[in-house]
Amino acid sequence: MRLTCPFCGSRGLEEFTYRGDATVRRPSADASQEAWVDYVYLRDNPCGPHRELWYHGAGCRSWLVVTRDTRTHQILDVRNARDVMLAERMSPEGKGEGS
Amino acid sequence: MSAAFGQTFRVKSGNGVDVSRTLHFSFDGKDYTGHPGDTLASALLANGVRLFGRSFKYHRPRGLLSAGPEEPNALVELRDGARREPNTRATVAELFDGLIATSQNRWPNLSFDALGMNGMFSSILGAGFYYKTFMWPASFWERVYEPIIRKAAGLGRAADEGDPDLYEKATAFCDVLVVGSGSSGLAAALAAGRAGARVILCEQDSLVGGRLRDEHMALDGKLAWQWAEQARRELEAMPDVSVMTRTCVFGTYDGGTYGAVERVADHVAVPRVGQPRQCLWRIVARECVMAAGAIERPVVFPHNDRPGVMLAGAVRTYINRFGVAPGRRAVVYTCNDDGLRTALDLYRVGVTVAAIVDSRPGGASIAAEVAAKCGARFFPSGAIVDCYGRTGVKAVLVRDAAGKAKSVSCDLVAMSGGWSPNVALTTHKGARPTWHDDLCAFLPFTLPPGMAAAGAAAGVFDTAEGLHDGAMAGQWAAVRCGFEATLPALPEAEPTSYAIHPLFHALKGLAASKKAKAFVDFQNDVTAKDVGLAAREGFVSVEHLKRYTTLGMATDQGKTSNVNALALLAEITERSIPQTGTTLIRPPTQPVAIGALAGAHRGRHFKPTRLPPTHQWAEQQGAVFTANGLWLRAQWFPRAGEKDWLETVSREVRTVREAVGFCDVTTLGKIDIQGPDAAEFLNRVYVNAWLKLAVGRVRYGLMLREDGFAYDDGTTACLGENHYVMTTTTANAGGVMAHLEFCHQWLWPELDVQFISVTDEWAQLAVAGPKSRDVLAKIVDAPFDLSNEAFPYMAAAELTVCGGVKARLFRLSFSGEMAYELAVPARYGDALARRLMEVGAPFGIAPYGTEALGVLRIEKGHPAGPELNGQTTAHDLGMGRLLSTKKDFIGSRMARRPALTDPQRPTLIGIRPVNPMDALVAGSHFLPQGAAPTAETDQGWLSSVAWSPSVGSWIGLGFLTDGPARHGEIISVHNPLAGAVIAARVVDPVFVDPKGERLHG
Amino acid sequence: MADLLSATLPVVSDPVTVGGVTLELVPPTSIVSLGAFAGAGRDELVGRVRAEFGVDLPDVSRAVRSSYGNVAFLWNGPTQWLVVGEDSGELFSRLQKCCGDVCALTSQGDSRTILRLSGMGAREVATRLLPIDLHGQVFSTDCVASTLAGHIPVIVWQTAQTPAYDFLVFRSFASSLFHDLSVALNGHTFSETDHYA
């Protein structure tokens, strides 16, 4: 499998490490225990396009939001995670999005 | 029968063989000659050798079936000694001078094999034999069956020694990958190459051309193989085209990635010094033209496995490419026009064509004309219903259209059941091919992204059409890569016919005993009877059939057998072939040596080695080294007269406790953290408070994972406003860096902070012991003040040492003694160690290794890797009070879960055996004294142990239920592996200087 | 002072030349990492560096060389650069004066060892270890890539058209990388053609 890092270009899988679901959001410190359990342990296993976090550790050390089709391993989109999060914070409905 | 009487079957100069040079080789101890360009198979055939090996299960004599990588029968051992290589296909083993080959799976020799009688027991070794046998008493299997099967079945012997050769792995990139260099592949490469695309053309053979070399055929009025060579020369002259021969593309992977193995030096006796024997290529291609050709199918008839029964196309290969006639008197058995070419080629080189048996009715093809031309008896609507000759064909029994059987004497049977496109590479990502009745073949349907199939691999069997198909595919591949491409001018080819009528077997109306000798899978000895039996027993799914009979599961992966088996199963179950299904083909398409997959990464170089800055010095000191992750660290420094490691380590520990020692601790992860929000960032990743750490001070920090369990610990020093240097454990250095980047980039992108690793920048040496300050006084430059008042415990400073070398000094202690960590730029680390030895000599200085480091920290009760094992909490580690309640930090919420703070959780304690000499073993379990060792009575575990010279006893650290409240209690330390129980007292984990007075001295 | 510590090289092997390709250790240089602070603004940093060194910090993965001072700026991540110059203490203090208040400066001259592979055919050898496309159309002089050489993390910088590649590798890995590169160097063959046409 190959991922196209927005900074480094197309690179082989061995340069990246997988973290997991990029749709969950860290709850606030005073959020309920249920919200925290959900964030730490519970994950959906979608069939089809899925947004997930990858780390270009052997490259530019950027965290990336990768949209991957879990059925075909087709990579539909790769973005710099920091930009994704900053944009989310800037948007009016951004805060508190996700779970 | 195969005495070396010379190459009496060499009839002419084949287009791929250089008869002007002679090579010498041996097979089963006999000497033979051949020529450059020969394979082991063609050379032996030229010498009249028919018998190549014994079959896997029944030990039946076997000869060559094919002339290519699909060969199921002719598996041999190549070379000897450490380079002995079993199960090599003689059909792809290139001949070299001095080659030693041995047949396998026979005892005592090839023509008389004592286990050939397995054939007599074929009724009990049939389909499902292994599974059924398992149902017998299990003890029978181990004592009786397995030893017999091990001796009887099985293939060659692997070398006993390590592989002496080198292997390599590399990555290649191109616009267009072309797989196969037959007419279609060459045309595709020419079209894409001329358009300017970067092209890689992979050919598994040593020569390009594919069937252009195998057929007697003209292109543009020249011999076809000459056009192939001309195309190769043109391609090689293009700067961005690479023609890789001896390179098999074995797998299709995600993202336009292909696996290929290049046999760099398999065709020579020994690679030249430094040369890899094979290279594993990962080819990244934007487009791929898959033109891997097709594989001919045998026909299933009784005794179709006799040596001398060959595929018709392979016979033509031996004649045209190698100049070898595989027999003197041949019978051609075909269901298609392509098979008839064989009769013409045989006739042309003077081989008697005794008969043409065509399964099609007379007048339905050109067979009658061909028969007349060759002077062969013609059997329209005919079938071969038996075959005679134990170690080589002597005659066949032909049934004519009227149903009358006639014996025809011959020493060669050339059979063709039609051609199966080589679709393997199109199926590796899960797509199944579809059946086409008109071609009697599976053709690719859904292709992996970026791949096109062309030529015979796509069911285009005519040469002119194949050239055009390949050229189109190459052109479009180049266009999709953004090149302007046109169709190249293509050579004129004579029209060829591939009219086919389905023929998979000739068993209609034959007795069951005949079916038991009609082979479907030659390599795994699966017969038509086995397929029938499996179907009757209910294994009607092709996947079940495969597993039950082992059909298609040998090293050839059923290349010549899968379609015939499927057709037989379809017939028995009265379904069509598409209804019956097809099995998916997985990579690799051909066997790949483990050595090639490992590449250069084996033995000592399996992983890279990281050397600390003092490595050269430590080597000169005679240090014993240990691997610590990738790092190679000094474990201890033995001295003359010390009887074992324990004496050495104990001496090193005493030196630190009584005088001064030093140790290279460079391997701890060091991360430089700067930025206006650096303190806030630390405050969020560590459990304790960080906002008020003053410049010039160091603090211990504990990190949790988000689930509340302990992750890593270390110290972080504040070197300036907004400037910190963090240390991590050696094991987690990389992980912590990724964690910090994650927190910064994803969780808190608003924080203004920068990180960079400085692990390698600084050689960091711990100088520990009551005399450490005296030693450092000889190193630091004036006017730096080392006094306890000016530079107390947990102080940090930037300074110069040894007359101007920039340095960092931290007053830290892992040992519990007064201690410092001194960092200098890595290039000076080696010299610093030497200097410490020099200036420390009057104080009794000695280096210590990781083993003494471990003893010192256990004596001091400092948790390390065995305690931070991913299952312990801050509370378990006795650090519950560090957890700030005034801030959010990673793990803060989940660490407050009741179960994680339950006092009943096993908590850090020290352990002292009642008898100080009782050796403790890490991993032992804690039980109340006298309790039976069960899961219910288990109260914790022993994590770290050491012989403590300071205490004069074995000591340990561990986790015990309600531990801190039980100091003084005697418990059982149970090691179930050794069946040992030791009585031990629970004590405070700090064995040495519990008040910490030495730290602050 | 007389008792100054002497420096030790990270690789003890002598340069190796096979088939016109040379593998050697580059003498220690000054390397300083430069990490932009978000607050100060990247433009401010770029402007300061332009004023002092006359070049724009690259925003893609490549190196730019300062026309004076013999300094190169290598892209090393979206907010980080490596400044490579002659081995002296001056580079750090010059950078500190130039932009020390708007970025993080960290010495990296001892972290990173530079191994150089040069000569006709150097690309063929580098290809054996690097999983990136080194074709001249894609990777040319002053292109830079952070990647893996086999299992070892490296920053690769093509420093000359010939070609020459500088491998910036963590010092502790330098001996291992030197070994791996020399194995690739010795195994490197120009394709032999032995057909009998």
Ligand SMILES: [Zn+2]
């Ligand atoms: Zn990247």
